[in-house]
Amino acid sequence: xxxxxxxxxxxxxxxxxxxxxxxxxxxxxxxxVINGTVDGLRIAFNSDEVGTGFNVASMLxxxxxxxxxxxxxxxxxxxxxxxxIAAVFFIVSAWGSGIAGSSTEFVIARIIGGxxxxxxxxxxxxxISEVTPAHLRGxxxxxxxxxxxxxxxxxxxxxxxxxxxAGSSTQQFWMGYEAWRWMFWIELVPAxxxxxxxxxxxxxxxFLVSKERKAEAQNVLERLFGGAFAARKVGDxxxxxxxxxxxxxxxxLDRNSGKIRTIVWVGIGxxxxxxxxxxxxxxxxxxxLWQAVGFSESDALKINILSGSISxxxxxxxxxxxxxxxxxxxLLIGSIGMAVTLAIMAFSFMSGSLxxxxxxxxDGAGLAALVAANVYVAFFNFSWGPVMWxxxxxxxxxxxxxxxxxxxxxxxxxxxxxxTMTFPIxxxxxxxxxxxxxxxxxxxxxxxxxxxMVRETRGKELEDMEG
Numbered sequence: 372x373x374x375x376x377x378x379x380x381x382x383x384x385x386x387x388x389x390x391x392x393x394x395x396x397x398x399x400x401x402x403x404v405i406n407g408t409v410d411g412l413r414i415a416f417n418s419d420e421v422g423t424g425f426n427v428a429s430m431l432x433x434x435x436x437x438x439x440x441x442x443x444x445x446x447x448x449x450x451x452x453x454x455x456i457a458a459v460f461f462i463v464s465a466w467g468s469g470i471a472g473s474s475t476e477f478v479i480a481r482i483i484g485g486x487x488x489x490x491x492x493x494x495x496x497x498x499i500s501e502v503t504p505a506h507l508r509g510x511x512x513x514x515x516x517x518x519x520x521x522x523x524x525x526x527x528x529x530x531x532x533x534x535x536x537a538g539s540s541t542q543q544f545w546m547g548y549e550a551w552r553w554m555f556w557i558e559l560v561p562a563x564x565x566x567x568x569x570x571x572x573x574x575x576x577x578f579l580v581s582k583e584r585k586a587e588a589q590n591v592l593e594r595l596f597g598g599a600f601a602a603r604k605v606g607d608x609x610x611x612x613x614x615x616x617x618x619x620x621x622x623x624l625d626r627n628s629g630k631i632r633t634i635v636w637v638g639i640g641x642x643x644x645x646x647x648x649x650x651x652x653x654x655x656x657x658x659x660l661w662q663a664v665g666f667s668e669s670d671a672l673k674i675n676i677l678s679g680s681i682s683x684x685x686x687x688x689x690x691x692x693x694x695x696x697x698x699x700x701x702l703l704i705g706s707i708g709m710a711v712t713l714a715i716m717a718f719s720f721m722s723g724s725l726x727x728x729x730x731x732x733x734d735g736a737g738l739a740a741l742v743a744a745n746v747y748v749a750f751f752n753f754s755w756g757p758v759m760w761x762x763x764x765x766x767x768x769x770x771x772x773x774x775x776x777x778x779x780x781x782x783x784x785x786x787x788x789x790x791t792m793t794f795p796i797x798x799x800x801x802x803x804x805x806x807x808x809x810x811x812x813x814x815x816x817x818x819x820x821x822x823x824m825v826r827e828t829r830g831k832e833l834e835d836m837e838g
């Protein structure tokens with residue numbers, strides 16, 4: 372049943388969203404900062420290509436563990452406290468990554484950062500969904516995706532400016548430390564702001580009710596939506612929790628059959644398909660990709676900037692439409708659009724020829740690949756980019772939200788790690804045509820998955836979610 376929130380305190384709700392999505396900014400910044408530090412890491416730690424590659428990818432393993440642990444921890448100590456721990460981890464990781472004297476120290480620091488990124492990735496949209504009106508929940512939760520992209524862009528810009536001022540990322544800068552170390556330390560500023568700002572926002576009322584702290588929950592709901600709504604909503608939350616026990620991981624199993632609930636498989640499917648379409652190949656290997664088809668390094672970097680700008684514009688369009696036309700239509704549009712554009716890229720690469728180890732394309736094929744790639748990025752950020760996180764934050768019933776997020780978030784980051792690690796291997800074996808053919812096939816399959824398995828959640832109260 373859809374309810375209205377005529378007396379919603381939008382100033383407080385907007386402040387909460389702003390604070391929670393700093394976690395998204397840090398998610399993007401922590402993911403993007405590594406791009407400018409690779410040469411510094413290689414020199415400082417005297418590492419080979421394999422060692423450097425693991426230094427770069429190690430954070431993703433922490434992300435998977437962080438997403439899994441945070442979802443469960445949020446059911447035990449609360450959404451706010453878990454985000455506070457994540458903020459502390461962001462600070463520790465930023466400092467430790469920059470001060471590291473060995474590859475081992477660096478990897479440990481990056482895994483700690485990964486724990487924070489994984490926690491923020493699942494908890495920020497979930498927390499937002501639990502304190503916002505149903506009719507605005509989609510667009511407010513979607514702000515997370517924009518903040519992730521802004522965080523990535525901020526990291527790229529920060530890296531560029533530090534390298535420019537120092538002369539290069541490996542040159543000494545302030546206080547005798549190399550510029551690449553300062554690239555990590557810059558993150559201390561937003562991470563500290565995140566920690567302090569979290570202290571000022573309330574705990575999720577759904578968590579408070581689950582812990583039988585009904586008076587506190589009602590107080591939070593009164594601040595958010597007014598007294599009349601708060602009293603009724605506490606009762607609705609109690610009923611939806613079926614509070615015969617505290618939330619636990621075994622709630623993911625159907626009580627009658629003993630099998631994993633269908634809604635959990637849907638969450639895992641959404642999380643994995645978001646990665647199988649290959650979006651992080653564009654974000655992590657964009658320059659490598661375009662240089663592989665004959666573009667200069669300078670042009671490849673300019674294409675990455677263009678892709679980032681398109682991503683932000685597409686996310687803004689998604690925010691405008693997600694609460695009007697719904698989540699499922701956006702996912703379907705995105706899947707179809709990505710399948711077509713990825714197929715065009717695969718066919719464009721197929722038409723090229725190898726010259727001295729570099730794939731050269733005709734002017735027409737190169738233009739087709741470039742246009743298709745940027746349209747693909749637009750389709751992703753118009754759909755699966757923001758919508759997957761929105762749905763994971765709202766689709767699970769209250770009783771299993773934390774556990775459902777834990778499992779789905781873990782699956783998402785493991786898929787991310789798999790796609791990131793396998794792209795260089797695919798590039799060396801089946802080539803760009805085979806790699807993008809696989810991503811196109813995954814996008815096509817996702818159309819049928821969404822059509823058959825995903826239920827619309829637009830406008831529904833969290834207490835009405837079924838699973």
